[in-house]
Amino acid sequence: MGVTIKQIAELAGVSRGTVDRAIHGRGDVNPETKEKIERVMRETGYRPNAVAKALKAAQNPVTLDVLVPSSPFYADLLRGVRAAEEFYAHYGVRLRVAERFELNGASQAAMLRKLSEEHTDGIIMAALDVPAVREAVSCAAEKVPVITCNSDLTGVKRLCFVGQDHFAAGRASGTLMGKMLPQGGEVAVVPGSRDMLAHMQRAAGFRQALQEQGEYELLLDVRETGESDKRAYEVVKELLDSRKNLAGICMTGGGQAGAGAALADSGRAGEIRLACYDTLPGTVEHIKNGTADYTIAQDPFLQGCLPVKLMYEYLALGKEPGRERIFTRIDIRVKDNVEDQEYDMFTGEDR
Amino acid sequence: MGVTIKQIAELAGVSRGTVDRAIHGRGDVNPETKEKIERVMRETGYRPNAVAKALKAAQNPVTLDVLVPSSPFYADLLRGVRAAEEFYAHYGVRLRVAERFELNGASQAAMLRKLSEEHTDGIIMAALDVPAVREAVSCAAEKVPVITCNSDLTGVKRLCFVGQDHFAAGRASGTLMGKMLPQGGEVAVVPGSRDMLAHMQRAAGFRQALQEQGEYELLLDVRETGESDKRAYEVVKELLDSRKNLAGICMTGGGQAGAGAALADSGRAGEIRLACYDTLPGTVEHIKNGTADYTIAQDPFLQGCLPVKLMYEYLALGKEPGRERIFTRIDIRVKDNVEDQEYDMFTGEDR
DNA sequence: TTGAAAGCGGTACCAT
DNA sequence: ATGGTACCGCTTTCAA
Numbered sequence: 001m002g003v004t005i006k007q008i009a010e011l012a013g014v015s016r017g018t019v020d021r022a023i024h025g026r027g028d029v030n031p032e033t034k035e036k037i038e039r040v041m042r043e044t045g046y047r048p049n050a051v052a053k054a055l056k057a058a059q060n061p062v063t064l065d066v067l068v069p070s071s072p073f074y075a076d077l078l079r080g081v082r083a084a085e086e087f088y089a090h091y092g093v094r095l096r097v098a099e100r101f102e103l104n105g106a107s108q109a110a111m112l113r114k115l116s117e118e119h120t121d122g123i124i125m126a127a128l129d130v131p132a133v134r135e136a137v138s139c140a141a142e143k144v145p146v147i148t149c150n151s152d153l154t155g156v157k158r159l160c161f162v163g164q165d166h167f168a169a170g171r172a173s174g175t176l177m178g179k180m181l182p183q184g185g186e187v188a189v190v191p192g193s194r195d196m197l198a199h200m201q202r203a204a205g206f207r208q209a210l211q212e213q214g215e216y217e218l219l220l221d222v223r224e225t226g227e228s229d230k231r232a233y234e235v236v237k238e239l240l241d242s243r244k245n246l247a248g249i250c251m252t253g254g255g256q257a258g259a260g261a262a263l264a265d266s267g268r269a270g271e272i273r274l275a276c277y278d279t280l281p282g283t284v285e286h287i288k289n290g291t292a293d294y295t296i297a298q299d300p301f302l303q304g305c306l307p308v309k310l311m312y313e314y315l316a317l318g319k320e321p322g323r324e325r326i327f328t329r330i331d332i333r334v335k336d337n338v339e340d341q342e343y344d345m346f347t348g349e350d351r
Numbered sequence: 352m353g354v355t356i357k358q359i360a361e362l363a364g365v366s367r368g369t370v371d372r373a374i375h376g377r378g379d380v381n382p383e384t385k386e387k388i389e390r391v392m393r394e395t396g397y398r399p400n401a402v403a404k405a406l407k408a409a410q411n412p413v414t415l416d417v418l419v420p421s422s423p424f425y426a427d428l429l430r431g432v433r434a435a436e437e438f439y440a441h442y443g444v445r446l447r448v449a450e451r452f453e454l455n456g457a458s459q460a461a462m463l464r465k466l467s468e469e470h471t472d473g474i475i476m477a478a479l480d481v482p483a484v485r486e487a488v489s490c491a492a493e494k495v496p497v498i499t500c501n502s503d504l505t506g507v508k509r510l511c512f513v514g515q516d517h518f519a520a521g522r523a524s525g526t527l528m529g530k531m532l533p534q535g536g537e538v539a540v541v542p543g544s545r546d547m548l549a550h551m552q553r554a555a556g557f558r559q560a561l562q563e564q565g566e567y568e569l570l571l572d573v574r575e576t577g578e579s580d581k582r583a584y585e586v587v588k589e590l591l592d593s594r595k596n597l598a599g600i601c602m603t604g605g606g607q608a609g610a611g612a613a614l615a616d617s618g619r620a621g622e623i624r625l626a627c628y629d630t631l632p633g634t635v636e637h638i639k640n641g642t643a644d645y646t647i648a649q650d651p652f653l654q655g656c657l658p659v660k661l662m663y664e665y666l667a668l669g670k671e672p673g674r675e676r677i678f679t680r681i682d683i684r685v686k687d688n689v690e691d692q693e694y695d696m697f698t699g700e701d702r
Numbered sequence: 703t704t705g706a707a708a709g710c711g712g713t714a715c716c717a718t
Numbered sequence: 719a720t721g722g723t724a725c726c727g728c729t730t731t732c733a734a
Contacts, residue, residue, distance in 0.1 A: 001412060002440055004727055015705045020729060028703055049441045051409065052727035054402045055710050059729085061352060089353060090400045090711090172687040179624070179644055179685075180530045209687065273530070293530055306694060313699075322699065329693050332683035334530075336523040336560065343657060343677050345696050348664075355711055366721045371713060379719055403711035406726050410713085441727090 003044040011040045023048075050317075057316040058092035064311055065115055066097040067108070067125035068149070068304075072280060074126060077150060079351065080304020081124075087305075087346040093312050096120075105130040112136040116143070121315055124307040126150040129197060145314055147307040150300070151198060152325070159314060160321040162306045162328065164298035166198045169330045170205020170252075173275050173296050176332070177206070177248050178213030180273050180293065185247030188219040188239055192254030193226055199252040202277060206250050219243065225251075229258030229282065236262035240272075248273035257282025260291045279333065287338045295338065299328040301351045354395040362391045374399075401668075408667040409443035415662055416466055417448040418459070418476035419500070419655075423631060425477060428501055430702065431655025432475075438656075438697040444663050447471075456481040463487040467494070472666055475658040477501040480548060496665055498658040501651070502549060503676070510665060511672040513657050513679065515649035517549045520681045521556020521603075524626045524647050527683070528557070528599050529564030531624050531644065536598030539570040539590055543605025544577055550603040553628060557601050570594065576602075580609030580633065587613035591623075599624040608633025611642045630684065638689040646689065650679040652702045 005023075009016045014033060021027040022037040029037075040046075066081055068074050078097070085095045101111060108125075109132040115123070116139070123146045127133050137146055137156050145159040152161040177187065189206060192199040203220075210216050222239060225232035232255025240246065240262065249272060251259055256276045260283070263269050269291040276283045276295035286292035306326065313319040333340075341350035360367045365384060372378040373388040380388075391397075417432055419425050429448070436446045452462060459476075460483040466474070467490070474497045478484050488497055488507050496510040503512040528538065540557060543550040554571075561567055573590060576583035583606025591597065591613065600623060602610050607627045611634070614620050620642040627634045627646035637643035657677065664670040684691075692701035 001409065001443060005729095006727075016728080017706080017730080018704060021704090024729090026730095030703060033703085047440070049727050051402060051405045051441045052710095053729085055406055055726090056728050056730090057710095058352060058402065059710060089398070090402050092352060168687055168691075172685055175685045175687050180533070182531070302694070306696070309696065326694050327691075329691060330688040332685070332688070334523055334526045334683070336519055336526055337681040337683070340519075340678075340680060342680050343653070345657075345660070348673065356713095357711075367712080368714080368722075369720055372720085375713090377714095381719060384719080400711050403726090404713085406710090406728095407712050407714090408726090410726055443726095 002049065003046045004049065005046075008037065008040050008044065008046055011044070012037045053317060054091050058090060060316075061092035061094055062121040062312070062315050063094045063096060063119065064122045064124060064308065065120045066095055067101050067111060067115075067123065067127070068097070069101050069103045069126065070099065071103065073278070074150070074300070076279070076300035076351075077126070077304040080301035080306075081308065082304075083301070083344060083347045083349075083351070084305035084308035088308060088312055091312060091316065093308065093316075095308070103128060105132045108133045109136040112140055116140055120144055122147070122311045124149060124311060127153055129153050145311065147311055149303045149307045150298075160307075160310055160323070161325045162303050162310070163325075164198075164330070165327045166201035167205040168327075169277070169296050169298065170202035170207075171209040172205075172330050172332060173202070173250060173277075173294075174206035174209030175213070176294055177250060177273060177275055178210050178216075181216070181247050182214070184215045184217075186217045186219060186243055186245050187248040187250065188222055188243070188246060189250045189252065190222045190232070190235060190239070190259065191224045192252050193224055196253065199254070202252045203250070206252075206275075219246075225255035225258070227254045229255045229261070231255055232258035233262045235259075237266070240266045240268065246272055248275070250275045251277065253277050256280065256292075257286065260286030264289075264291045279338065284338050287333065287335055290335065294332060294334050297331040297333055299331055301342075301344065302328050305346055353400065354397045355400070356397075359388065359391050359395065359397055362395070363388045404668060405442050409441060411667075412443035412445055413472040413663070413666050414445045414447060414470065415473045415475060415659065416471045417446055418452050418462060418466075418474065418478070419448070420452050420454045420477065421450065422454065424629070425501070425651070427630070427651035427702075428477070428655040431652035431657075432659065433655075434652070434695060434698045434700070434702070435656035435659035439659060439663055442663060442667065444659065444667075446659070454479060456483045459484045460487040463491055467491055471495055473498070473662045475500060475662060478504055480504050496662065498662055500654045500658045501649075511658075511661055511674070512676045513654050513661070514676075515549075515681070516678045517552035518556040519678075520628070520647050520649065521553035521558075522560040523556075523681050523683060524553070524601060524628075524645075525557040525560030526564070527645060528601060528624060528626055529561050529567075532567070532598050533565070535566045535568075537568045537570060537594055537596050538599040538601065539573055539594070539597060540601045540603065541573045541583070541586060541590070541610065542575050543603050544575055547604065550605070553603045554601070557603075557626075570597075576606035576609070578605045580606045580612070582606055583609030584613045586610075588617070591617045591619065597623055599626070601626045602628065604628050607631065607643075608637065611637030615640075615642045630689065635689050638684065638686055641686065645683060645685050648682040648684055650682055652693075652695065653679050656697055
């Protein structure tokens with residue numbers, strides 16, 4: 001199997017307790033003894049047994065707070081959180097998932113302050129990157145580790161971020177759009193919210209990649225859709241009515257189902273390319289029926305379960321995440337794979 | 352944390368040994384006692400602790416044989432195998448990865464026969480679906496569980512298959528090609544090998560999806576490329592020379608780097624769409640420089656590590672895979688994400 | 703400074 | 719048919 005602490009102890013002529021102390025630097029160990037133990041470890045290639053470690057670690061349970069808005073947008077991410085919760089139940093990890101956590105700066109900041117009164121061992125959150133939240137998180141991060149998921153916070157000392165590189169995702173979308181419109185043409189970039197960094201980064205990446213491929217007339221001063229399908233319907237309808245030469249539309253997020261509906265109602269679906277992001281049910285529907293051409297997802301499930309894993313390893317095993325940002329994949333979906341489920345390594349179920 | 356066997360035993364007024372026997376049906380247990388234990392388990396919602404189970408199970412190590420050709424095509428799959436090996440080292444799983452396992456029926460059958468002389472607890476293999484291999488595997492499968500990965504065997508009682516749904520992947524490629532050639536045109540399907548079921552399925556899916564989108568003239572009687580880049584270069588050059596109206600090429604596998612080179616040399620790269628499969632280095636290169644438009648990968652890493660997980664769970668925990676086929680994802684890559692690495696849940700490294 | 707021993711949850715063997 | 723106990727590898731406490 002592998003070398004155990006017991007074997008190291010025997011080879012070094014000491015007890016298991018001493019080896020443990022030497023490894024972790026807790027308690028006093030005679031320098032010579034330590035030297036010898038380390039030599040034996042090196043020679044035998046000792047690797048700690050993570051299973052045994054986990055069994056032991058479960059004796060000191062940790063409580064993690066999960067602050068993720070419970071909107072449909074985060075449904076898949078929350079499924080990832082639940083899967084990780086199930087998996088880590090026997091590892092002494094307890095999750096407290098906030099109900100009614102809202103996508104609103106003041107509410108989030110208040111929530112964080114309330115949290116600091118109870119005991120928590122770590123915070124996992126999808127936060128709004130606004131001053132009030134940044135400040136509250138900075139304060140919390142002084143005491144406990146914070147991992148951001150899906151959306152990051154700028155200038156805050158969080159342990160790690162798990163989410164998409166939106167600029168790169170935007171580029172991938174722009175590359176596809178360019179290949180679908182080889183002859184150039186008018187392409188509109190429809191903003192969700194100009195306050196959302198993610199949306200702006202997607203737009204920037206899209207433009208950059210598209211313009212590398214040819215002459216396109218980009219329409220950038222389109223009205224924001226917000227999160228509203230109704231609003232998006234109007235915005236896109238207006239666009240379709242006013243631009244008879246429109247060849248492509250890139251949504252940056254928010255109201256994509258409404259945009260699809262407007263395109264379908266105009267009778268120009270299939271003729272005008274429609275690019276989306278993520279896999280909200282309405283978006284998926286438009287991909288399936290051909291109104292939208294492709295969508296770029298970001299593995300929200302992983303954005304939910306990976307932070308739990310990272311937090312467990314940090315708290316229970318003392319292992320830092322390797323990187324400060326972990327990007328989830330740029331997941332291009334068309335009609336034929338938009339509904340595909342993937343095998344999940346945690347639960348063994350579909351995701 | 353959770354209910355333990357010890358607690359169940361106390362509540363039922365018996366010993367832990369009895370509870371264990373009642374759960375697993377080994378040894379004799381008084382029906383009344385069993386009834387009572389089961390009731391307590393139901394009421395408390397007992398869930399066995401997988402960590403403790405694993406620690407114990409490591410006492411009875413298992414040896415798995417991995418028969419995967421060591422060609423570049425399987426490099427990523429083998430990296431997955433290695434990652435799983437590392438992860439499961441402490442679970443009492445030992446892997447024996449065959450060196451010089453070849454993509455050749457007679458050789459594979461011989462290998463399997465040799466294997467049956469040594470002791471093995473399970474076989475993981477990427478096999479050729481030809482009679483000699485089928486027969487040898489059928490024979491081996493009588494004694495030990497067999498999991499196929501990447502390529503399946505027809506009519507063999509293997510435990511499970513982990514790989515891509517090639518027809519669906521072909522469809523996705525056809526859908527993309529159609530969107531990139533909205534005005535129709537001549538599209539060639541270049542076969543790798545007509546003996547490879549995967550290649551034929553890709554071709555069939557591609558045709559189906561493409562034809563749903565418009566009028567295309569499909570060129571289907573193209574010569575096979577085999578696995579040879581040189582051959583593929585010739586085949587594609589011939590195609591380019593003879594078909595001045597060619598608008599798209601779909602490779603089904605094998606020699607894709609050669610095909611890209613031929614297209615690049617012809618000076619018509621960018622003008623003619625080129626669709627590929629998988630992410631061999633040569634293919635990736637052509638995607639990056641724009642000669643090829645997209646490639647469809649199949650998560651080879653998962654095809655390597657998942658079989659090890661399934662085999663461990665089957666042998667050590669007595670858990671059957673949920674499905675007979677587990678499809679890995681249809682992973683569309685363009686220039687901007689073709690080199691992306693993903694976080695791997697097993698090793699915590701990139702893959 | 704070091705050793706001995708108990709315990710995490712589950713399994714397996716030996717006694718009874 | 720059932721109970722008691724030892725063990726997996728690691729950590730932690732208590733005693734020396």
